[in-house]
Amino acid sequence: MNHPAATAATLPSYLDQSDAVRARFDRMKSRETILEVEHLGKTFKSASGTTVALDDINFSTQRREFLCVVGPSGCGKSTLIRILAGLEEKTSGQVLLQDKPVSGPGRDRGMVFQGYTLFPWLTVKKNVMFGLEVNGTGASTAEREALQWLQLVGLEKFAEAYPHQLSGGMKQRAAIVRALANQPRILLMDEPFGALDAQTRARMQAYLLEIWKKIDITIIFITHDLDEAIFLGDRILVLSPHPGRVQELIEVPVPRPRALMQCITPEFLATKGRLEELIHQSTGDDELESYPAVARLTDVADNVE
Amino acid sequence: MKLFQLHRALSQRARLSIGVMSFVLPIALWSIVSYVPAVWHPQVLITDPGSADYLQVEMRMDRAAFDAEVADAKAEDRAPPQGIASNPIYLPSPDEVATAFYRSFTTPPPTQDGVWLHQSLWHSIKIIFWGFVISSIIGVPLGVLCGTYAAIARLFEPFTEFFRYLPAPAFGALAVAILGIYDGPKITIIVIGTLFQQILIIANTTRKLDIALVEAALTLGTKNSQLLRRVVLPAILPDLYRDQRILLGWAWTYLIVAELIGTTSGITWFITQQARYQHFPNVYAAIIMIGILGLGTDMILAQLSRRLFPWDRSLAKTG
Known part of the structure; x- marks a missing residue:
């Protein structure tokens, strides 16, 4: 962990951008706006009173942007993405997809969940065909397209397998193409790699960038892993908890194409320092200090450190 | 014991043999009660009424009554009745039930309007x-x-x-x-x-x-x-x-x-x-x-x- 104060002297500011990075951002911003969130609010009513989960959230994403959303637990990032997906009702404000307000779920917003949510009774191929079929595509066309999508992520050999026969990484690849097969304007991902082991997760991150580069898709990616957010995102939306508010929208100065090696570059560390600062600020004191001290139960001379 | 670890899957052989035991055990218990005279057998099946004229072959009576009858007969120097220890009629032995099971498919019903x-x-x-x-x-x-x-x-x-x-x-x-x-x-x-x-x-x-x-x-x-x-x-x-x-x-x-x-x-x-x-x-x-x-x-x-x-x-x- 880099303490922001200790490294501030040696690191550039996270706001400094190289010319190439600035040019990329200019190009990105010149593209049309896909999604616009205006004064979005969400209040939960329960027996113990009302809880404000989201308060006046404003942001927008451009076409083919990769936007990450981070924040401590309780900041409402999952609520936010569920509202965008139409799985939850907003209390106030509006969500515009290509200037049209959205309500309820729809095929124009694909979603990938942490728990894979592949349909266990369908083969991998049928899973990918599902979205096409419920939207009225004929079985033979749907099958052809599904096979093409599976080929894209190297799962064509597993077309006839059932989800339980796949590894976690394969399941999540299948879930991603299931969402993409519908050709949504935007792909919402709610901590999709949270259940994967460290190696698989790293490979999936790189793979997701490959997919994103090759097709016309805008991604909103929720995570609590700051490295993941910096590695993947063009911009990072930082939310603060209780109530969930936008704290800052950070433009990631790390140049593309991204590689795992970049996690020790000054831009990367500066961005991470800033994110940690923001998240510590919003959660108050370092959480570790609130744990009680542990009494020694061993011989004083028998030290392990 | 390995068999009693919580949620431990059984091998194919263990599954089969324990599954068979599930039926063998109650049948074994039934057999012991039926065939070991020392176990239960509260009645006596008369094989020879002896001098007791109210007894008949194939009749069942409580052991205590039978013993009293034998003692009486001996005291009066009469021929004592003879019998074998048996269970009440409502608990037939496994072989009787097996025979009945087989016969119920092979012998026609006793009455004309009876059904198989x-x-x-x-x-x-x-x-x-x-x-x-x-x-x-x-x-x-x-x-x-x-x-x-x-x-x-x-x-x-x-x-x-x-x-x-x-x-x-x-x-x-x-x-x-x-x-x-x-x-x-x-x-x-x-x-x-x-x-x-x-x-x-x-x-x-x-x-x-x-x-x-x-x-x-x-x-x-x-x-x-x-x-x-x-x-x-x-x-x-x-x-x-x-x-x-x-x-x-x-x-x-x-x-x-x-x-x-x-x-x-x-x-x-x-x-x-x-x-x-x-x-x-x-x-x-x-x-x-x-x-x-x-x-x-x-x-x-x-x-x-x-x-x-x-x-x-x-x-x-x-x-």
Whole structure:
């Protein structure tokens, strides 16, 4: 962990951008706006009173942007993405997809969940065909397209397998193409790699960038892993908890194409320092200090450190 | 011991041998009680009445009375009666039951209007089949709807909860008054006994559906009207099938009561007739036959579910 104060002297500011990075951002911003969130609010009513989960959230994403959303637990990032997906009702404000307000779920917003949510009774191929079929595509066309999508992520050999026969990484690849097969304007991902082991997760991150580069898709990616957010995102939306508010929208100065090696570059560390600062600020004191001290139960001379 | 580790899967051999033990143990216990004279045998089967003129061969009497009779005879210097230790007539030995089981399929019924065991059974199976089919035609769709839509559940479930506490046989007289004395009221009792449990059990199974699957389907553009057929039904089908297997077992347990209503028929008629003439081996043979049929049906259905739901992971656990 880099303490922001200790490294501030040696690191550039996270706001400094190289010319190439600035040019990329200019190009990105010149593209049309896909999604616009205006004064979005969400209040939960329960027996113990009302809880404000989201308060006046404003942001927008451009076409083919990769936007990450981070924040401590309780900041409402999952609520936010569920509202965008139409799985939850907003209390106030509006969500515009290509200037049209959205309500309820729809095929124009694909979603990938942490728990894979592949349909266990369908083969991998049928899973990918599902979205096409419920939207009225004929079985033979749907099958052809599904096979093409599976080929894209190297799962064509597993077309006839059932989800339980796949590894976690394969399941999540299948879930991603299931969402993409519908050709949504935007792909919402709610901590999709949270259940994967460290190696698989790293490979999936790189793979997701490959997919994103090759097709016309805008991604909103929720995570609590700051490295993941910096590695993947063009911009990072930082939310603060209780109530969930936008704290800052950070433009990631790390140049593309991204590689795992970049996690020790000054831009990367500066961005991470800033994110940690923001998240510590919003959660108050370092959480570790609130744990009680542990009494020694061993011989004083028998030290392990 | 390794066998008693929590949730430890058994090897194929251990599964088979322990499964066989499950039947061998009760049969062994029955054999010990039947064949070891020192165990129980509270009566004496007379083989020679001796000088006691009120005794007859093949008659059973309590051991104490027999011993008193022997002592009396000896004291008066008469020929003592002779007999062998035996169990009461209502507990025949395994070999008697096995013989009766075999004979019930090979010897014609003693009376002209009598029926074979298999004819009685077939009649019972038809009653169960129709009772269960009628119950399922109503209960399965209603259960699924209750589990899916809270409003429908609220409308049907309170009344169903009330009705399921009413003992089905209580409707026997009513069913006879309405439907006559033949198969109608019997099928009705099975339906009443099964249906109300069925609605509630299937509603609960439907409610256990992983809501994330519904949400995934919604984000893929599934319309509300498509959800039931595309997601809810296929997702719960293996569990629904398991419920139906259990409910079919319950339907069997209502059979005897149902068949006593109106004119006694089917396997119940066979059992009551045989019991009346004290042919207890036949009674046991018929009861065992019901068990074999029930278990056999369930094993076939279990095997079938592997074919039907190759993707169901809970099958791997329950075998």
